[in-house]
Amino acid sequence: MQIAPFEIEQYFDRYEFTTPHLLCASDCETVSLAELLEMAGMSMSDFGRLRLGYTEAQGNPELRTAVSHLYKSVQPNQVVILAAPEEGIYLTMRALLDPDDHVIVLTPAYNSLRTIAQHITGNVSQWEIQPTENGWQIDLNAFERLVKPETKLIIVNFPHNPTGFLPTLNQLQAVVDIAQRHDIWLFCDEMYRGLELYGADTLPSATDLYHRAIVLAGLSKVHGLPGLRAGWLIIQEPELRAQLINWKHYTSICPPAPSEFLAMAALKAQEQLILRSRRLIEQNLQAAASFFERLSQLFEWRPPQAGSVALVGLNLPSATDYCHKLAESAGVLLLPSSYLGYGDQHVRMGYGRADFTANLAVFEEYLLAATT
Ligand SMILES: Cc1ncc(COP(=O)(O)O)c(C=O)c1O
Known part of the structure; x- marks a missing residue:
């Protein structure tokens, strides 16, 4: 018996590695293997003996x-x-x-x-x-x-x-x-x-x-x-x-x-990794808050209380159509709420990545160009 399509993962499969400006990832910024081992006080040779x-x-x-x-x-x-x-x-x-x-x-x-x-x-x-x-x-x-x-x-x-x-x-x-x-x-x-x-x-x-x-x-x-x-x-x-x-x-x-x-x-x-993620999210949320203030005609913003994502209202007929077009024409990725089984009037944004503010600036430039 077939199971329902895993819509979020199918969407990421299609766009995640070909769209340069991700604005909807739920995972926080990663580290390299060498960085992780160093943070933990372990060495590559410890790993090599596994x-x-x-x-x-x-x-x-x-x-x-x-x-x-x-x-x-x-x-x-x-x-x-x-x-x-x-x-x-x-x-x-x-x-x-x-x-x-x-x-x-x-x-x-x-x-x-x-x-x-x-x-x-x-x-x-x-x-x-x-x-x-x-x-x-x-x-x-x-x-x-x-x-x-x-x-x-x-x-x-x-x-x-x-x-x-x-x-x-x-x-x-x-x-x-x-x-x-x-x-x-x-x-x-x-x-x-x-x-x-x-x-x-x-x-x-x-x-x-x-x-x-x-x-x-x-x-x-x-x-x-x-x-x-x-x-x-x-x-x-x-x-x-x-x-x-x-x-x-x-x-x-x-x-x-x-x-x-x-x-x-x-x-x-763990303490170092979590602190790093939390700081990054809090910084990125400041940039997001002023972005949404400038663009309050288009978005309805409810700041998250926890986690690395938030669901933002979008004042357009179809978030799905908009997100596909945005990915293809501007290389900016948002996740439409339709793929989360929640209507078609919201997008998910993710705030845990180091390139969030740079990607948000690309998105804003695209929005401004579209209105001029
Ligand atoms: C709420 C929730 N549970 C579980 C998972 C699965 O986690 P993983 O992709 O690390 O297997 C995810 C991934 O996005 C998630 O958001």
Whole structure:
């Protein structure tokens, strides 16, 4: 049976490496292998000694221990190291869902968070984030109204791609309370956790609030290392963990040894990497704010509270047509919200790259040329 097109990735596949001025990437600026090792106090010869045999299916014990320390109450045996963060979404849906289950997904969402559940159960309700005068907001009553007797799972992503929404601690606790009250699993995609902006606190991980939370995290976005393909799941329930590892034998069997080695390095250098990403985003957001002030006729700007992306309203008939034309005629890449399953009146922007302000200047020049 065919699965829905992975529209975001198909779009990036078409444009990412041929369009010079990316303004919608969700990953922060990366570093070289040599820079990463230096930050971690490790050498190329340490890396050179790595043996390239099979690795442990659940992940290297030393790496699982380092990951467990990122949480309050997680044990190394509750960590599953993945071949890529994306794999964690697929494996969880496969291990958890049956065709007669109902699933609720916070939307708009990174495609696979919705489409894999849709593929397996055909029974997915969307809990939509709302645009308000004061930024994006969630309606907890609306979430609870979607719950049915056969609801098995709620899927959320905090900090949120694409809006940049971050719940308050009370809101996160309320999501957990609703899930707990109805005995529902909670899949919390925390790929952008750690990128809280302007001094905001990092929220507790869902795994530290609820034993039936499954948490996805990794090094692609916050640490700027998407080429490492390093990610993990935290699963407290042993039975689900075992089922998921069984599915993993059908996808990747075990994590790549070089990624595990370099993930250890990244966790050693984590403070430096995260600070670097956060500073870059805050600088870029200043440039973005004045850009949107100058161009307020065309854009509706809601600054993100966390993460590396934000969803910007576009005052044109079709964001999709506009983005294709922009990529082809100006070499500037924005992501239309249609590819996130969210109408055609918004674009996603990404603020974590070092060339953001230069690319924004190219975009502004193009806009000015178009109006003169
Ligand atoms: C919310 C979210 N979850 C998961 C992923 C997958 O991460 P990766 O591409 O590192 O596998 C992404 C990537 O864009 C994402 O935005």
